Amino acid sequence: MQMNRRFFGLALASFTVAGCSRGMSGTGTGSVAGGLPPDLRPVPNAQYGAWVASFQDRAAAQGISQDTLASAFRGTGYLPGVVKRDRNQTEFKRSLEDYLSIAASDERVRKGRAAFARHRRTLDALEREYGVDARIITAIWGLESFYGERRGQVPVISATSTLAFDGRRGRFFEQQLVAALRILQNGDIPASRMTGSWAGAMGHTQFIPTSYLQFAVDYTGDGRRDIWSDDPSDALASAAAYLERNGWVRGLQWGGEVGAGGPSGSVIQPQAGGPRFNTTRNFWVIKRYNNSDAYAIGVGHLADRIGGAGPLRAQFPPDANGLTKADRISLQQRLTSRGFDTQGADGVIGSNTEAAIRAYQTSRGMPVTGTPSQALLDSLR
Missing domain, CATH: 1.10.8.350 (Bacterial muramidase)
Known part of the structure; x- marks a missing residue:
C-alpha cells in the first residue's frame, strides 16, 4: 500500500x-x-x-x-x-456536492480571502521559491485546519x-x-x-510525524521547524515544499470546471450527473497530499474562490431523497424557524439536522425517521 x-x-x-x-x-x-x-x-x-x-x-x-x-x-x-x-x-463518503458545500463554504472562502491577504507577503515569497500557487497553499491550510483555528490539542x-x-x-x-x-x-x-x-x-497543515521529518521547513530561520506556532510561516512553507518535492509544475493550474475556461486535461466526473472537471498533472500532485478526488477538487476550487472566482456553474442532481441543495437549505431554514435548530443551513444533512427532523416529526405525531424528504419539506411550508 x-x-x-x-x-x-x-x-x-x-x-x-x-x-x-x-x-x-x-x-x-x-x-x-x-x-x-x-x-x-x-x-x-x-x-x-x-x-x-x-x-x-x-x-x-x-x-x-x-x-x-x-x-x-x-x-x-x-x-x-x-x-x-x-x-x-466509517467507509461512508459524502457526495461531492456535500463535500464542496463544506470545503468551499461561504465562511471558509471568506476566511480564506482574509488569511490570504494577511499573509500575502509570505505566500508570494513561497510561490516564488517553490513554484506552488499561493492560493493552493492557502486552500490546503483552510481544509486542513481552518486556517490554523483547529490544529488539534x-x-x-x-x-x-x-x-x-x-x-x-x-x-x-x-x-x-x-x-x-x-x-x-x-x-x-x-x-x-x-x-x-x-x-x-500535527499543526496548521496537519503533517503526520514521518512526513514532517521528510518535508517540514524552517522558513523563519529560528532553527526549529515549528508547524504548531501561531505564526503559520513554517507550516505553509512545509506544505509548499511537500507539493514541490512531489512534482508540482510551476505555472500550471490544477484544472477547473469543464466549460469554465480552465486548462484542458483529463476529464473526471466524481458525482454522476454533476459537474465535470479538467484535471492537470498538478491535480494529481494535490492527491499526493490526500489521495482523494474530492479533496483535490476541494483544494482547487477553494483556491479559485479565494482568488475571486465564483461558485461552480453546473448544477448537481437531486439527492437520493429527491431534494436539491436549495431544497435542503430551505428544509433547514424552516426547521430552525419552527424552533428545531439545525445549527446552520448549508444544505448538508448531518446529525444535527437529523435530530431536528426527528424532534419535528415527534411534535407532529409523524413517523420518526430523521430522514429528509419532499413531503417533510411540504409540511413545513
Missing part, C-alpha cells in the same frame, strides 16, 4: 459530519488546552504500560535517547477515545502510542511514534507543545 501523508483517512473527504449542517471541523479536536473530552485524557492501563516499557527498549535501539524518552512520556498515557475514534471510522505521543499499542495499525503508528520522538530529540518542539489530531496529524 502506498502510504501518502494522510492515507488513513483523516481529511474532509472521508470524515463524518458530527454536526449537521455546519460541516466538518477539520482534523483537530477543536478543544482548548485542558479542555479535551474525558475520553481523550489518559487513563490507567497496565497492558499499555507494559507495552510502553517494551517499546522504549526498541526506540533506544533506534537512537532515541533516554532523556528524550523520559520527557516525551512524562504525563502521557492511554487514551480510550483515540481507539474509539479509530474503530468508528491531543498530545501526539499519547495518541500515537495508544494506536501503536492497540495494534490495528500497530506497525504504522509505531513508525509515527518513533518519528515523533525524533522530532522532539531534534529540538523542533517540546513534548508539552506537540499536539495534533486524535491520530497524530
Whole structure:
C-alpha cells in the first residue's frame, strides 16, 4: 500500500459530519488546552504500560535517547477515545456536492480571502521559491485546519502510542511514534507543545510525524521547524515544499470546471450527473497530499474562490431523497424557524439536522425517521 501523508483517512473527504449542517471541523479536536473530552485524557492501563516499557527498549535501539524518552512520556498515557475514534471510522463518503458545500463554504472562502491577504507577503515569497500557487497553499491550510483555528490539542505521543499499542495499525503508528520522538530529540518542539489530531496529524497543515521529518521547513530561520506556532510561516512553507518535492509544475493550474475556461486535461466526473472537471498533472500532485478526488477538487476550487472566482456553474442532481441543495437549505431554514435548530443551513444533512427532523416529526405525531424528504419539506411550508 502506498502510504501518502494522510492515507488513513483523516481529511474532509472521508470524515463524518458530527454536526449537521455546519460541516466538518477539520482534523483537530477543536478543544482548548485542558479542555479535551474525558475520553481523550489518559487513563490507567497496565497492558499499555507494559507495552510502553517494551517499546522504549526498541526506540533506544533506534537512537532515541533516554532523556528524550523520559520527557516525551512524562504525563502521557492511554487514551480510550483515540481507539474509539479509530474503530468508528466509517467507509461512508459524502457526495461531492456535500463535500464542496463544506470545503468551499461561504465562511471558509471568506476566511480564506482574509488569511490570504494577511499573509500575502509570505505566500508570494513561497510561490516564488517553490513554484506552488499561493492560493493552493492557502486552500490546503483552510481544509486542513481552518486556517490554523483547529490544529488539534491531543498530545501526539499519547495518541500515537495508544494506536501503536492497540495494534490495528500497530506497525504504522509505531513508525509515527518513533518519528515523533525524533522530532522532539531534534529540538523542533517540546513534548508539552506537540499536539495534533486524535491520530497524530500535527499543526496548521496537519503533517503526520514521518512526513514532517521528510518535508517540514524552517522558513523563519529560528532553527526549529515549528508547524504548531501561531505564526503559520513554517507550516505553509512545509506544505509548499511537500507539493514541490512531489512534482508540482510551476505555472500550471490544477484544472477547473469543464466549460469554465480552465486548462484542458483529463476529464473526471466524481458525482454522476454533476459537474465535470479538467484535471492537470498538478491535480494529481494535490492527491499526493490526500489521495482523494474530492479533496483535490476541494483544494482547487477553494483556491479559485479565494482568488475571486465564483461558485461552480453546473448544477448537481437531486439527492437520493429527491431534494436539491436549495431544497435542503430551505428544509433547514424552516426547521430552525419552527424552533428545531439545525445549527446552520448549508444544505448538508448531518446529525444535527437529523435530530431536528426527528424532534419535528415527534411534535407532529409523524413517523420518526430523521430522514429528509419532499413531503417533510411540504409540511413545513
